[in-house]
Amino acid sequence: MTEVSKINEKTIVRRFLLLGFMVLAVLTLSLFVGRYPEPYWMPPSYLWRDELAQRLVLYLRLPRILTAFIMGMSLGAAGTVLQMIFRNPLVSPGFLGVSQGAAFGAALSIIYLGRSPLIVEASATFFAFSGLIISYLLARNIRYGKWILRLILAGIATSALFSSGVGVLKYLADPLSELPEIVFWLLGGLWSVTWRDLLYILPVVLVALGVLFLMRWRINLLSLRDETAFSLGVAPSRERALVLVAAVAATAVVVAVAGVVGWIGLIVPHIARWVVGPDARRALPASMLIGGTFALLCDNLARTLLAGEIPLGILTSLAGALIFVWVFLSDHRWVRR
Amino acid sequence: MNHQVIISLEGLHFSYSTLSPPVLKDLSLEIPAGAVTAILGPNGSGKTTLLFILLGMLSPQKGEILIDGVDQKGLPRSERSRLMGLVPEDEHVPFDFSILEYVLLGRAPHLGLLELPKERDYQVAMEALDRAGLTALADRSIPSLSGGERQLAKVARALAQSPRVLLFDEPTAHLDLNNKGRVLDMIRSMADDGVAVVMTTHDPNAATVVADHVVLLRAGQTVATGPVDAVLNSENLSQTYGLSVEVTSVRGRPVVLPW
Numbered sequence: 001m002t003e004v005s006k007i008n009e010k011t012i013v014r015r016f017l018l019l020g021f022m023v024l025a026v027l028t029l030s031l032f033v034g035r036y037p038e039p040y041w042m043p044p045s046y047l048w049r050d051e052l053a054q055r056l057v058l059y060l061r062l063p064r065i066l067t068a069f070i071m072g073m074s075l076g077a078a079g080t081v082l083q084m085i086f087r088n089p090l091v092s093p094g095f096l097g098v099s100q101g102a103a104f105g106a107a108l109s110i111i112y113l114g115r116s117p118l119i120v121e122a123s124a125t126f127f128a129f130s131g132l133i134i135s136y137l138l139a140r141n142i143r144y145g146k147w148i149l150r151l152i153l154a155g156i157a158t159s160a161l162f163s164s165g166v167g168v169l170k171y172l173a174d175p176l177s178e179l180p181e182i183v184f185w186l187l188g189g190l191w192s193v194t195w196r197d198l199l200y201i202l203p204v205v206l207v208a209l210g211v212l213f214l215m216r217w218r219i220n221l222l223s224l225r226d227e228t229a230f231s232l233g234v235a236p237s238r239e240r241a242l243v244l245v246a247a248v249a250a251t252a253v254v255v256a257v258a259g260v261v262g263w264i265g266l267i268v269p270h271i272a273r274w275v276v277g278p279d280a281r282r283a284l285p286a287s288m289l290i291g292g293t294f295a296l297l298c299d300n301l302a303r304t305l306l307a308g309e310i311p312l313g314i315l316t317s318l319a320g321a322l323i324f325v326w327v328f329l330s331d332h333r334w335v336r337r
Numbered sequence: 338m339n340h341q342v343i344i345s346l347e348g349l350h351f352s353y354s355t356l357s358p359p360v361l362k363d364l365s366l367e368i369p370a371g372a373v374t375a376i377l378g379p380n381g382s383g384k385t386t387l388l389f390i391l392l393g394m395l396s397p398q399k400g401e402i403l404i405d406g407v408d409q410k411g412l413p414r415s416e417r418s419r420l421m422g423l424v425p426e427d428e429h430v431p432f433d434f435s436i437l438e439y440v441l442l443g444r445a446p447h448l449g450l451l452e453l454p455k456e457r458d459y460q461v462a463m464e465a466l467d468r469a470g471l472t473a474l475a476d477r478s479i480p481s482l483s484g485g486e487r488q489l490a491k492v493a494r495a496l497a498q499s500p501r502v503l504l505f506d507e508p509t510a511h512l513d514l515n516n517k518g519r520v521l522d523m524i525r526s527m528a529d530d531g532v533a534v535v536m537t538t539h540d541p542n543a544a545t546v547v548a549d550h551v552v553l554l555r556a557g558q559t560v561a562t563g564p565v566d567a568v569l570n571s572e573n574l575s576q577t578y579g580l581s582v583e584v585t586s587v588r589g590r591p592v593v594l595p596w
Contacts, residue, residue, distance in 0.1 A: 008435075008476055087431045214451045221445055223432060227425055230394050232445040232498065233418030278432035281453060 012276050019275075019289045026293050030065045031057055033300050040304055063195045068299035069292040070198070071190070071254045072264055074205050076291020078247035079265030080272060080284055081212055084223040085240045086148050092266040093251040096151065096244075097158030101131025102255040104162040107169040107182045115181065117192050121200065121256045127162070128252035132245075134158045147226075147237065188259035188313030190299055201253040208250035212243060212284060219243060219280040261313050263320030264291055274327065294319070340369030340549075343502060343533045344391065349400035351383075351390060351557075360386045361397070361557040370501070370533040373524060375544035377537075378554035379578050384537035385426075387554070388504050391535060392423055418446035422495035426506040428487075433478035436490050440465055443497030462497045469493035469523065485516025492523050503527060505536035509543045521547045541582075541593035545569060553577045569593065 032042045036056055046053035078093035094100075105127030109120045138154035145153070166186070173179040212219070221234050222243065229236045251265070271294075272287035298315040346366040352359040360383045368374050368391075376384045389395045390402070393409060402409045404420065412420075422443070430439065443465065444458040454462075466472050469489040474482070482490060488508065495503055508524065509517045525547050528534045538544055544551055544565065551568045553560040554577070561573045569591055574582040583596045 084432070087429075089431065217448075217453045218445075218450060220434070220438070221442055224430070224442070225425065225428060227389065227392070227394055227423060228428055231392055231418060231421065231423035231495075231504075232442065233415050234445065235414060273432065277438070278434050279438045 012282060015275055016282075016286070019286060019293075023289050023293055026296055027065065027069065030296055030300050031061055033304050034061060035304060035307065039307075059194070063198045064190050064193045064299070064303070065296060067193045067198050067201070067257065068190055068296045070201065070205055071258050071261065072268070072291035072293065072295025073288040074209065074250040074254045074291075075261070075265040075295070076268035076272065076287035077209055077212055077284055078251045079291075080269040080280065080287040081219055081243055081247045082265075083269050084219055084280060085243060086152070087223055087225075088148070088152075089270065090266075091152075092262075093247060094255060094260070094265065095159065096155040096248060097131025097135040097162060098128045098248055098252050099131075099255055099260050100159040100162035100166065101134075102128035102252065103186055103260055104165045104169070105130075105256070106185050106259070107166050107173070110181050110185065111169055111173050111178050117197070120185070121197070124256035125253055128256055129249075131158050131162060132248050132252065134161075147240075184311060185259050186313075187311030188261040188316070189302065189309060189311050190258055191303065191309045193257065197257050201257055204253045205250050208246040209288065211246045215239075215243060216280045216284045219284065223280075259311075259313065261295070261316050263317045264295055267320040267324050268294060271323070271327065340372045342367045343370040343405060344368040345403045346391075347401050347403070349387075349390065349397045349402075351386060351395065351397045359557060361390070364400070364557065364559060366552060366559070366562065368502070368533050368535055369550065371528060371531045372549040373528045373534045373536065373547050374550040374552060375536050375538055375548035376552045376554055377539075377541055377544050377577065380539065382554045382577075383557040384554055385506055388423075388506055388535065388537055391502075391504055392421060393417055415446060418498070420500060421502040421504065422498040422500035424488075424491045424495045424503070424505045424508060426510060428491055430479045433480050435476050435478055436466065436471055436482070436493075437462060437475040439479050439490060440493045440497050443494040446498055458497075461499065462493075465493040465496040468496060468526075470519070483516075485512050485519065488512060488516065488520055489523070492520065496527070500532065502533045502535070505534065507538060508536055509538065509540060517543070541569065541574060545591045545593065555579075565591070 032044055033040065034042060036042060036053065037046065042053060047057065075093055082091045082093055083089050102124040105124040106120050109123035113119050113123055135151065135154040135158045138157060139150040142150045142154060144150065170179060170182055173182055218239070221229050221232055222236065222240050226236045268287050268291040269283070272283045272290050275290070276282040276286045295316070298319055299312055302310045302312045302315050345368070346364060349361050349364040350359060351361040364387070376387060378384050386395065390397055404412065440462045441454050441458060444454050444461060448454060448458070463472070463475070466475055469492055471486065471489055471493060474486065479487065479490065505524065508520050512520060521543065524534055524536065548565055550563065551565050552562045553568060553573055560577045561568045569584060571582050571584045574584065574593060581596045583594045584591050585594065586592065
C-alpha cells in the first residue's frame with residue numbers, strides 16, 4: 001500500500017471507532033430517555049430501585065430501541081446496496097413496490113381482516129413481497145430498455161397501483177375509527193413494538209444483512225457496467241438479483257412492522273459514503289451503524305418530545321431533509337476526497 | 338513474426354435477434370499471443386459485437402470459438418475471467434471510488450465469492466498502477482480524473498486481472514495526442530510481455546502505430562486480415578471505408594489519409 005493509502009486507512013479506522021462509540025452511547029442513553037418518571041430523562045438509579053421502571057425498560061423501551069436500531073440498519077444497508085446495483089444514487093429501498101405494497105396490506109387489514117398488530121403485520125409483509133414479485137415479473141416481461149430501466153419502470157408502476165389501492169381503501173374506510181388508524185400507520189411508527197415484533201423481523205433481517213455483509217466487496221463489482229462486471233467473472237443479473245432480494249426482504253419485514261418510514265434508506269447511504277467513501281466494504285457497515293443511530297434518535301424524539309406519540313415518518317423526513325441540506329451546505333470537512 | 342495462436346474463431350455467425358439482419362457473417366479469425374491485433378472498420382461494422390463475442394458475453398448462433406484449441410463453451414466463468422480482461426470504451430463509475438479501490442476490483446477473478454482482497458492483491462494493484470504511471474494518484478477519486486487518466490486507470494484495472502488476453506474497445510477514442518501515446522505504449526508493452534491484445538478502433542493510424550496484425554471488417558465480414566504491412570494498403574482501406582483512402586509513409590511508418 002502507498003503511504004497515502006495507509007494514512008487514509010488510519011482515518012477510516014478512526015471514523016469507524018467513532019461510529020462504534022456513537023452507536024454504544026446512543027443505545028445506552030436511549031434506555032433512560034422517555035416520559036417516565038417525568039418527561040425526557042430517567043435517572044439510572046431507578047433501574048435498581050423502581051420496579052415499574054425495570055418493567056418499562058425491559059418490556060417496552062428495550063424491544064423498541066432494538067427494533068428502531070435494526071430498522072435503521074436494514075433501511076440504510078438496503079439503500080446503500082440498491083443505489084449501488086442500480087448505479088443510481090436516487091434509489092431508495094422501498095421503491096420496487098415494497099413500501100406501497102406494505103401500506104396497502106396494512107390498510108386492507110385494518111378495514112377487512114382485523115386490527116390486531118399480528119394480522120396487520122402479516123398482511124403488510126405479504127403485500128410488500130407481492131409488490132416486489134409483481135415488479136420483478138413485470139420487469140421481466142417489459143420489452144423495452146435495459147434491465148435497470150425495466151425494473152425501475154416496473155417499480156414505479158407497481159407502487160402507483162398499490163398507492164391507488166390505498167386511496168380506494170382510505171375512501172372506503174370508516175372516517176372515525178379506521179381512517180385515522182390507516183393514516184397513522186402510513187406515517188410510520190414503533191409505538192406498538194414488543195419483543196414479539198422484534199423476533200418477527202430478526203430472522204429475516206439477520207439472514208439478509210448477513211448475506212449482504214459477506215458479499216460487501218463483491219457488491220462494488222455489481223456497480224460496474226454489465227460488460228465490465230462480466231469480464232471480471234461476475235454473473236451480473238444473477239448476483240444482482242441475489243443482493244436485490246436480500247436487501248428488499250429486510251426492507252419488507254421492517255416496513256411491515258414500522259410503517260412507511262421515509263428518507264432513511266435514501267439519505268443514510270449518502271452520509272455513509274461521505275464519511276467512509278463509496279467502497280461497499282466500508283460504506284455498507286457504516287450505513288448500518290449510521291442508519292441504526294439515525295432511526296433510534298428519531299424514535300427517541302418520537303416517543304419523548306410530546307405526551308402523545310409523534311409519527312416516526314414525520315421525524316425521519318424532517319431530520320433527514322435537514323441533515324441533507326446541512327451536509328450539502330457545509331464545508332465538507334468529512335468528505336473523503 | 339511467428340506468434341502462437343491463442344484464440345481461433347471459425348465460421349462465426351451472429352445476429353442480435355432472429356428478425357434483425359446478421360451483424361457477423363461467416364467470420365473466421367486467429368488471434369496470436371504476444372501481439373496486438375487491431376480490428377479496424379467503419380461504425381456499425383460489427384467491431385464491438387465481435388469483441389463481446391470474444392469475451393463470451395454474446396454467443397454466436399453458428400460457428401465456434403477455440404481458446405488454446407478447446408471450445409470456450411465449456412469454460413467456467415471464473416476461469417474465463419482469469420484468462421481474459423476487457424477495457425471498455427466508456428465506463429461510467431457512478432460513485433467516487435479511489436483509483437486504488439477501482440483497480441483492486443480487477444482482482445475479483447482471483448478471489449472467491451465472499452473473499453476480500455488481501456495484501457497480495459493490493460501489491461498487484463499497486464504494480465498495475467505503477468505501470469500505468471498513476472501511483473501518485475492512487476487515492477484520487479475516479480470522477481476527479483481527466484479523460485486520459487481515467488483511460489489509464491481502466492487499463493490498470495484490467496492489468497491487475499493479470500489476463501493472457503486483453504480486449505480493448507476503442508482505446509484511443511477522445512484522447513489527446515499525449516494520452517493516446519501513453520495508452521498505446523502500455524498496449525505495446527503488454528503485448529511484449531506475452532499478452533494477446535485485441536483492440537477495436539476507427540482510427541487506422543492508431544493501428545499503424547501499435548498493431549502487429551490487422552483485421553479489416555466491413556458489414557460483418559472480413560475484407561482482409563494479416564500483418565500490418567501486407568494489409569493496410571489503400572485498396573483494402575478504400576474498400577473497408579467505402580471512400581478513397583491514401584496510404585503514404587512518413588519516416589518508415591504507414592500513414593492513412595482519406596482522400
